[in-house]
Amino acid sequence: MKRFSIPTILLAAMAACLMSLSCGGKESDVLATIGDKTITLGDFNVAHSAISVFSRPPLLTFEDKENFLNTLINKEILMGEAYRQGLDRDPTVTAARERWSQEYILRALFKEISEKDLDIKLDDVKEYYRKSRAKIHARQIVVASPDVAKEIREKLMSGGDFASMARRYSIDEATASKGGDLGVLGKDTTNPTIQQVAANLGVGEISRVIQSQDGYHIIEVLSVEDPDMDQFEAERHLCAAELRNEKRNAAWQAFLKKQSDDHNVKFNEETVQWLNDRLPPRGPVDFTWQESVGEDDKERVIVSWDGGSYTVGKFMTIYSPRSGRGSLFTSEGGNLLKRILEGEILNQLNMVVAKEMGIDKYSPVKRDIAKKVDEQILDVLHGRITADVTVPEDSLKARYEKLKETLVAPEMVEFRMISSGKKKVVEEARERVLRGEDFEAVARDVNRGDMRESGGFVGPVNRDVVQIPDLRTTLFDQLSPGEMSSILSPPGRGYLLVKLLKKTPEHPMTYEEALAPLKTALQEEAENRYLNEWLKKKREELHVKVYPEVLNKLSEGEEEATS
Numbered sequence: 001m002k003r004f005s006i007p008t009i010l011l012a013a014m015a016a017c018l019m020s021l022s023c024g025g026k027e028s029d030v031l032a033t034i035g036d037k038t039i040t041l042g043d044f045n046v047a048h049s050a051i052s053v054f055s056r057p058p059l060l061t062f063e064d065k066e067n068f069l070n071t072l073i074n075k076e077i078l079m080g081e082a083y084r085q086g087l088d089r090d091p092t093v094t095a096a097r098e099r100w101s102q103e104y105i106l107r108a109l110f111k112e113i114s115e116k117d118l119d120i121k122l123d124d125v126k127e128y129y130r131k132s133r134a135k136i137h138a139r140q141i142v143v144a145s146p147d148v149a150k151e152i153r154e155k156l157m158s159g160g161d162f163a164s165m166a167r168r169y170s171i172d173e174a175t176a177s178k179g180g181d182l183g184v185l186g187k188d189t190t191n192p193t194i195q196q197v198a199a200n201l202g203v204g205e206i207s208r209v210i211q212s213q214d215g216y217h218i219i220e221v222l223s224v225e226d227p228d229m230d231q232f233e234a235e236r237h238l239c240a241a242e243l244r245n246e247k248r249n250a251a252w253q254a255f256l257k258k259q260s261d262d263h264n265v266k267f268n269e270e271t272v273q274w275l276n277d278r279l280p281p282r283g284p285v286d287f288t289w290q291e292s293v294g295e296d297d298k299e300r301v302i303v304s305w306d307g308g309s310y311t312v313g314k315f316m317t318i319y320s321p322r323s324g325r326g327s328l329f330t331s332e333g334g335n336l337l338k339r340i341l342e343g344e345i346l347n348q349l350n351m352v353v354a355k356e357m358g359i360d361k362y363s364p365v366k367r368d369i370a371k372k373v374d375e376q377i378l379d380v381l382h383g384r385i386t387a388d389v390t391v392p393e394d395s396l397k398a399r400y401e402k403l404k405e406t407l408v409a410p411e412m413v414e415f416r417m418i419s420s421g422k423k424k425v426v427e428e429a430r431e432r433v434l435r436g437e438d439f440e441a442v443a444r445d446v447n448r449g450d451m452r453e454s455g456g457f458v459g460p461v462n463r464d465v466v467q468i469p470d471l472r473t474t475l476f477d478q479l480s481p482g483e484m485s486s487i488l489s490p491p492g493r494g495y496l497l498v499k500l501l502k503k504t505p506e507h508p509m510t511y512e513e514a515l516a517p518l519k520t521a522l523q524e525e526a527e528n529r530y531l532n533e534w535l536k537k538k539r540e541e542l543h544v545k546v547y548p549e550v551l552n553k554l555s556e557g558e559e560e561a562t563s
Contacts, residue, residue, distance in 0.1 A: 414459030
């Protein structure tokens with residue numbers, strides 16, 4: 001359900017006092033009274049100045065100013081009603097307050113840590129330009145385990161042949177067959193971590209083990225072609241910004257490592273592997289792994305640190321249907337599991353540091369938290385006020401008759417999908433289908449969670465819904481109904497196999513097809529009408545009074561300032 005848009009404009013009134021608009025009146029002059037509350041010229045100025053310049057409503061005419069004043073009045077009425085109903089203690093609001101408090105406090109901590117002693121000199125920028133714009137020919141070996149990576153690096157440092165070891169060990173299919181050859185890297189390289197590491201290596205030098213989302217990398221630079229320094233001036237400001245961000249991130253990562261080291265964060269590798277083996281493969285959200293965890297197993301400690309620990313049971317409360325967090329899957333060595341838990345621990349430790357520094361008391365932080373919490377409060381209130389608002393079916397039919405000549409249903413497809421994080425699993429599934437097994441039966445056997453229950457069925461969906469480019473092209477432009485695709489491997493999505501069941505071309509919408517979007521639109525209109533009526537009654541109950549002559553002072557002052 002779409003909520004009313006008042007908070008977008010109004011919540012900025014919570015901001016700290018900024019420079020007021022030039023006006024003929026005093027800041028204390030009263031623009032409106034709402035019961036025993038008042039809105040002054042100062043309140044008006046603060047609310048307007050605090051809105052982002054890109055979202056700030058214009059105040060060019062008296063009507064503009066009157067409209068903005070009315071939004072302030074409505075906000076005052078709504079917030080008063082929300083607090084009267086105790087919505088500041090609603091569980092949804094309490095959870096939002098905790099969530100936004102952590103986010104904004106940690107944002108401010110990042111700024112404090114990353115920008116401390118941040119000094120960028122011209123010579124630093126030139127050196128960054130030389131390294132980042134150089135054409136670097138490099139090769140890599142990628143493996144899934146840090147221990148294996150260290151072993152390989154030791155062999156390389158003892159004279160092992162890089163190309164042979166890349167062909168033998170690297171899990172990166174695109175480069176392994178070429179001896180790990182990455183070609184020429186530049187500043188637009190897909191994996192910026194690799195480019196950054198390579199830029200700091202000399203020709204023939206082998207990097208330390210580097211971790212990225214793809215695994216553990218070992219890089220060797222084969223050749224370097226320096227950039228044309230005559231072009232430096234044209235890119236100086238961009239390079240300065242890039243270098244500043246790089247230094248910020250480096251300072252933050254160093255801080256996080258110190259936090260981890262100082263608090264002795266230690267993983268129980270046996271429990272990590274035990275739990276990792278029970279997690280689903282990459283693919284649709286799947287909580288069935290929790291069914292294989294016994295009560296005694298929930299007491300097993302996954303990770304500990306000075307001051308606490310995470311047991312399997314505690315971790316299951318973080319990743320549960322109730323929490324709404326489900327993007328969890330098995331990974332090589334349990335690396336994903338470790339990253340998630342380390343992030344949880346560091347957030348806790350960083351919150352302690354932030355509060356010791358008094359960051360939670362910073363006015364901008366308190367203002368931003370209050371703004372987001374008020375949005376949540378007003379959202380809950382809107383739900384209560386409009387809970388009984390419905391749209392009659394005759395209204396839907398009338399709107400359809402009025403618009404049907406312009407309503408067009410997009411091209412739609414229905415398909416079944418088999419998904420797994422392991423290529424071999426999908427290859428075997430495809431072979432089974434080619435041998436005559438039913439695609440749906442194989443999908444129920446291979447898939448996990450909801451995709452298993454549905455036999456991998458998806459649809460009907462249009463092009464905009466299918467976010468994976470390769471899958472979209474395959475379904476809409478390549479396959480005919482009844483055909484099966486080759487194996488797809490979109491980045492970060494594991495391996496997919498699809499069978500197109502049905503394709504419906506673009507056509508004029510029937511009433512049944514138009515019903516859902518029409519109902520959403522009419523419901524929103526009905527809720528806004530009801531809310532406006534509710535506000536009108538509340539204005540009468542609270543004896544709202546507006547003083548246009550004071551608002552005119554603002555108009556006069558602005559005209560004088562402009563002239």
